[in-house]
Amino acid sequence: MDIATIKAALSQGGSMEDARKIATGLLTERGITIPFHPSVDFVELLRQYKANPDLWKAALDYLAEIAPRLSEITEFGETELVGTRCFAILSELMPMPLAETTLEGHHDYIDIQLTEGPVRWGICPSDNGHLQVVQEYDPAKEAGFYLSDDTEYYTQEADTPYVFVFFPKDLHNPSFAAEGAVYEKPLKKLVIKVANAE
Numbered sequence: 001m002d003i004a005t006i007k008a009a010l011s012q013g014g015s016m017e018d019a020r021k022i023a024t025g026l027l028t029e030r031g032i033t034i035p036f037h038p039s040v041d042f043v044e045l046l047r048q049y050k051a052n053p054d055l056w057k058a059a060l061d062y063l064a065e066i067a068p069r070l071s072e073i074t075e076f077g078e079t080e081l082v083g084t085r086c087f088a089i090l091s092e093l094m095p096m097p098l099a100e101t102t103l104e105g106h107h108d109y110i111d112i113q114l115t116e117g118p119v120r121w122g123i124c125p126s127d128n129g130h131l132q133v134v135q136e137y138d139p140a141k142e143a144g145f146y147l148s149d150d151t152e153y154y155t156q157e158a159d160t161p162y163v164f165v166f167f168p169k170d171l172h173n174p175s176f177a178a179e180g181a182v183y184e185k186p187l188k189k190l191v192i193k194v195a196n197a198e
Contacts, residue, residue, distance in 0.1 A: 019042035022042075023040070023046060030063075033067075034162065034163055048110060048196070058081040062079070066114075067114060073188050089190070094183055095181070101173045103146040107168050108168075113192075115189045115190075116158075118156065120156065120173075123154070124146075126168065127169070130150050131147070133145075146171055175187070
């Protein structure tokens with residue numbers, strides 16, 4: 001997918017459906033068969049890609065490398081993709097019950113997240129009027145933590161993972177325990193941090 005196609009789509013004020021098709025092409029041209037979750041703001045994704053194509057190309061290329069073998073990963077930690085502007089974190093987690101989680105939000109980075117297994121995700125707009133601040137945004141940690149009754153929840157089945165993309169306007173409960181799921185071992189998780197284009 002060339003940047004000219006993305007620029008043209010944005011300049012013509014394309015619909016969310018048009019943007020979804022173009023964004024999906026960014027995955028399929030790399031052989032990524034795991035789809036973006038329908039909750040992703042595809043217009044914002046293309047705007048961010050247009051602003052920082054080098055970061056997004058690096059992020060999606062790394063996603064293409066890791067996604068097919070995420071469950072086999074045994075080495076964890078952080079990998080620089082484009083200095084501090086785009087980096088990846090591979091980790092293991094035992095999903096916690098929703099009651100033990102909070103929404104998290106970032107200002108400087110966008111999160112691309114992929115987790116194996118049956119999990120749930122929560123998403124809430126950062127401008128929601130019913131937010132309860134658990135911990136104010138801390139620039140040193142690049143995170144703030146919140147609760148809200150207006151969070152939308154999505155269930156991911158073990159055999160149908162999604163690529164989630166959380167922009168700074170998207171507070172998120174990342175990959176918490178699915179109802180009734182039993183976790184006999186930790187799940188593998190990939191987070192790719194991409195610098196936000198203001």
